[in-house]
Structure formats: structure tokens, C-alpha cells
Amino acid sequence: MNVKILVDSACDLTEEQYNKYGIEMIPLTVQLDNKEYRDGIDITPKTIYDAMRKGKKPMTSQVSLQTFKSIFTKYAEKKQPLLYLAFSSELSGTYQTAKMMEQQVRDEYPDAELHVLDTKCASIGYGLVAIRVAKLANEGAKMDELIEMASYHATHMEHIFTVDDLNYLYRGGRVSRTAAFVGTLLNIKPILHVDSGRLIPIEKIRGSKRLLDRMLEIMDERGIDFENQMIGISHGDDLERAEKLAARIKEKYPVKDVIIEMVGAVIGAHSGPGTLALFFLNSSYK
Template sequence: MNVKIMADSASDLADKQYQQYDIEIASLTVELDGEVFMDGKNITPKSVYDAMRNGKKPKTSQVSPQSFKDIFTSYAEKKQSLVYIAFSSELSGTYQTAKMMENEVKEIYPDADLHVIDSKCASIGYGLVVLRIAKMAKDGATVQEIIDMAAYHAKHMEHIFTVDDLEYLYRGGRVSKTAAFVGSLLKIKPILHVDNGKLIPLEKIRGSKKVLGRMIQIMQQRGVDLKNQVIGISHGDDLPRAQQLAEMVQETTGCKEIIIEMVGSAIGSHSGPGTLALFFLNDTYQ
């Protein structure tokens, strides 16, 4: 493989997918009960969700500068091309840190073929972008072809999601305390999306049964060529509802492939158990 693809653990893909395409992974960290864990390595999402259900409040941190410097240096020394597509810069400082380390390494190795790209995506929406360019790299695509495709998919990737409890979004500063309290009291389920990397509330739905149907409607309104897409679903330890949503997607679109994964420990620490997200392209699949 001429071009190495790198992602971070906020892409929420399964280990088998990282291994299949030989993707380099950098881990965000999760602090729980005074211990610091590496997302995707020595802590499971379910353990984070169980802790949150018991009132614990995990904290997360971006990938360390030294981790990036070590990885980038190793590829510079090998003179191998590396394309790192990062977790949205609007949701984490990981991209900015990576850019700083890229510049530092290039001061020492000015010919290093290192590229850091802001995905403006999260969870499986981010993971789908990673998979697309990893397949291209495996098939021998050039660095520029990979960068162009990453930019295209990042720009057109829709994130439509809901959360089970507004309290978790309140803790993360996404909704006010009053909105969280009233929403929980009235059983209001928010539907949110990601716009240019930022988390934006879209609608409020009364009652959880209506939420999945409305998510499908939004996908039909925004999606293009859904039948030929790989569609992503991620969940906060609620596989039955994720599978229910997948069945609705399949019935509605007849799409060729649906990827279902659990929201990872880092993102799940902010969205909470019961999160359900749907990812697709809003333009023709490439």
C-alpha cells in the first residue's frame, strides 16, 4: 500500500475494519473513577454507559501531542505517505493538535508526505469517510485522489441522531438545564444533526416511538442515491433499537449495506446511553 490511512478512535469502527484496511489509529482518552483509559483499547463503551447509568461522569481528552509526533515521525523516517483524517475540529481539539505536530515534524523532515484533514464528522459518519478512503488506498489511489475523496465525503456526510436523556447533552453544554429538565419531564426526544462539524438541534419530538420514523423521513428528504450507499447506524448500548432502525432503512431505501456499531467510549461519554444515530450522504455516492 503506497498511502497509509490514519484515523482516531472517535471514528467508532470495529477492530476488524481497522485491521482489514491496515488503518493507523490514535486514541482519545477517557477518565473514569480517577483512572485514565485509552478509547478503543483498554475500556469498553458498555462499561462507560453502565457507569453513566449509575451516575458517574466520565471525562475525555484529545489525542496527546506526543502520540501524534511519534506517529508522524515514524512515517516521515520511513518516507511513507500518510493521510490522517481527524475527528471534527468543532467537537475536539484533536485536529488542531495534529496540525501543530505535523508542522513540527515537517520542520525536521521537510520532505515528509504528511497530510492532516478535518473530517467535520463524528462516530460512524466519520468512520464511513475513513472506510471509503482506506479502500481507495488499498486499491492504489494517489494521495491527492484520497484527499479529494475525503473532502467530498466529509462535506456531504449527514448525521441525524437522537439521545435518550437530555441530561447528558446538558452536561456537555449542548442544551440548557431548563430544557433538559422540561424535556425529560415531557418525554421530549430531540433530533440533532451536524452542520459544518458543529452539533445543532434540529427538531423536538414528543414520544420515542415517533423519533425513528422522523429520522427516516429526514434521510429521505436529504439523502441522494440511498440505494447505492453504505449507510451507518451507531447506538449507545441499544442494539435492538439500532436493528429496528436498520430494518426501517432497508425497507425504505433497499440500500446495499448497513454498518451498525456502538458509539465509542469517547463520544459516548458526552452523548450517553440510548443515543441512536443515522449516517448517509446527501449527494450521489462516489
């Protein structure tokens, strides 16, 4: 029996992609106007972005212990191997919750082939890892091989992104009040990346004109083997700029493919509208 790949909604893949690659998705939740919604199921990212533009402040929650227990137990009872690729533990407590329930289910089902892996990734960077591992799982790869492949792609997945308004990162505790105020006042656009799961600033750009140029320069400096890998772009309700970035990448590099998706409701609730992110490997594709 093939290993089943489980992800959470912070990978920002679509229902079509889940079905295509045989991936099961478990949603995080977002609260808006005193109602709770399942990310990727009950609410669209655009609903969150439109609300944020009106000054609303959506909140998010991780996956519950009981939800993990139900899913892990289901696969243990079927004796089907399950690999859960988790959203970065530096950005959510979901991974730690899953690890707690992994041990409990293992105690109840000692023979269960159940593994939880912290990808240290987010959004489509996380999604690209899931797609690669799911393809391999569908070919019949064993658990050890899948864990090795997931770890490799997660370790070498670059996340280069910018946000339109630093105040959203401030609300989420990612930048200081002073940095958010000064950045907004001076029209400073930060370029950040994800290092070991954490958001780390790379540099600051005055205005928006040089952003795409600099993101491409960073891709050129850090990336490798573009012709064999899938490149990911995610955006906070800014498809026009995402498509412009994709077109420039295709002009410059012989890439295998570029996928563009909107940043999901849960991550978008912290990064805000206007976010633009670029994902690629900094090592040879496997």
C-alpha cells in the same frame, strides 16, 4: 508506497474493520473512577454506559502532542505518505493538536508527505469516510485524490441522531440547563444533526414512538443514491432499536449495506446511553 490512513478512535470503527481496510487508529482517552483508559483499546463502551446509568460522570481527553509526534515521525522516517482524517474540530481539540505537530514534523522532515484533514464528522459518519478513503488508498490512489475524496464524503455525510437523556448533552455543554430540564420533564426527544462539525437541533419529538418514523423521513428528504452507498447506524447500548431502524431502512430502500456499531466510549461519555444515530450521504456516492 501506498498512502497510509490514520484515524482516531472517535470514528467508532472496530478492530476488525481497521485490519480489513488497513487503517491505523490512535485512541483518545476516557477517565473513569480516577483511572485513564484508551478508547477502543482498554475499555468498552458498555462499561462507560453502565457507569453513567449509575450516575458516574466519565471525562475525556484528546490525543497528546507527543503521541502525534511519535506517529508522524515514524511515517516520515519511513518515507511513507500519511493522511490523518481527524475527528471534528468543533467537538474536540485533537485536530488542532495534530496540525501543530504536522508543522513541526514537516520542519524536521521537509520531504515528508504528511497531511491532516478535519472531517467535521463524528462516530460512524466519520468511520464511513475513513472506510471509503482507505479502500481507495489500498487501490494505490495518490494523496491529492484521497484528500479530494475525503473532503467530498465528509462534506456530504449526514449525521441524524437523537439522545435518550438531554442531561448528558447539558453536562457536555451542548444544550442549556433549561432545555435539558424542560426536555426531560416533558419527555421531549430531540433530533439533531451535525452542521460544519457542530451539533445543531433540527426538531423535538414528544415521546419515543415517532422517532424512528421521523428519522426515516429526514433520510428520505436529505439522502440520495442509497443503492450505491453504505449506511451507518450507531447506538449508545441500544442494539435492539438500532437493528429495528436498520430493518426499516432495508425494507424501504435498496441500500448497498448497513453497518451497526456502538457509539464509542469517548463520544458516548457526552451523548449517554440510549443515543441513536443515522449516517448517509446527501449527494451521489463516489
